[in-house]
């Protein structure tokens with residue numbers, strides 16, 4: 001299973017590896033930002049990830065590496081439309097923490113059972129696939145630029161298959177706007193690097209985020225990868241066209257506990273944007 005492979009690949013690198021931010025919060029115990037010697041890869045040097053380890057070769061040689069620059073002239077997707085399940089309109093409980101680069105939340109579920117989590121269904125290769133929301137995290141600045149414009153931050157809703165394999169990411173670009181975001185207003189406000197080991201139990205309304213971007217009705221989608229080593233492919237990205245606007249103070253709260261966590265944009269190749 002992919003997730004297991006990722007974990008063992010990370011484990012093989014001993015205690016120094018930072019968590020694969022996209023999808024593996026289990027490896028979070030390795031996050032020790034204070035000591036540079038603990039770092040085997042860094043966002044600031046994403047150009048050389050492929051050289052750091054053979055298991056990172058896709059970072060350099062992959063054909064569907066994420067993120068990629070997006071353009072309004074590409075149009076928006078008429079395909080792979082996410083059909084949200086009822087769970088998205090409910091409340092989800094989980095653990096709120098700092099993943100080492102910013103705010104994050106991991107949703108509670110029975111060990112190995114993912115199908116109780118909020119889900120959406122989309123078609124890929126003519127097959128309907130359902131994926132389950134296991135958690136979210138924030139990158140700052142945004143991973144995806146649109147027409148060369150980069151938002152201050154980006155929220156990733158990470159979804160796995162029913163077996164827990166990372167499969168799809170809903171990406172929301174975050175910028176300051178005229179009023180507070182109800183989604184963020186409903187979350188605990190403070191979380192700091194110094195408290196990276198501190199977890200808070202909380203609940204959230206995933207549908208609130210959808211509402212704030214006009215129900216995800218307009219988006220780009222492409223075949224991508226994890227945005228950190230080992231850069232595993234097979235992850236479909238959905239990037240909302242609408243910005244998720246937050247208040248100025250909310251934006252400052254997010255940035256104040258975040259650090260640089262955007263991978264350099266990759267060359268467009270076999271990503272099949274919106275196709």
Ligand SMILES: *[C@@H]1O[C@H](CO)[C@@H](O)[C@H](O)[C@H]1NC(C)=O
Pocket residue numbers: 025026028095097106197198199
């Ligand atoms: C905090 O929560 C994360 C995600 O659920 C978990 O992996 C980690 O073990 C927890 N850490 C502590 C100290 O409870």
Ligand SMILES: *[C@@H]1O[C@H](CO)[C@@H](O)[C@H](O)[C@H]1NC(C)=O
Pocket residue numbers: 084085086087089207
């Ligand atoms: C979720 O709520 C929205 C707004 O009330 C509604 O349009 C949508 O049909 C609901 N979705 C499901 C799956 O119940």
Ligand SMILES: *[C@@H]1O[C@H](CO)[C@@H](O)[C@H](O)[C@H]1NC(C)=O
Pocket residue numbers: 091092093203
């Ligand atoms: C979340 O927790 C609340 C309060 O403990 C509980 O009533 C609710 O059923 C939980 N929701 C889910 C989806 O587990």
Ligand SMILES: *[C@@H]1O[C@H](CO)[C@@H](O)[C@H](O)[C@H]1NC(C)=O
Pocket residue numbers: 123126127128
């Ligand atoms: C996928 O789901 C849609 C909507 O329910 C349905 O119209 C379509 O026939 C399904 N496709 C397949 C291949 O099952």
Ligand SMILES: *[C@@H]1O[C@H](CO)[C@@H](O)[C@H](O)[C@H]1NC(C)=O
Pocket residue numbers: 192252253256
């Ligand atoms: C950032 O967080 C620290 C610690 O909570 C706080 O003292 C400081 O005022 C915050 N700065 C801003 C600009 O919000």
Ligand SMILES: [Zn+2]
Pocket residue numbers: 021022137139156227
């Ligand atoms: Zn991410």
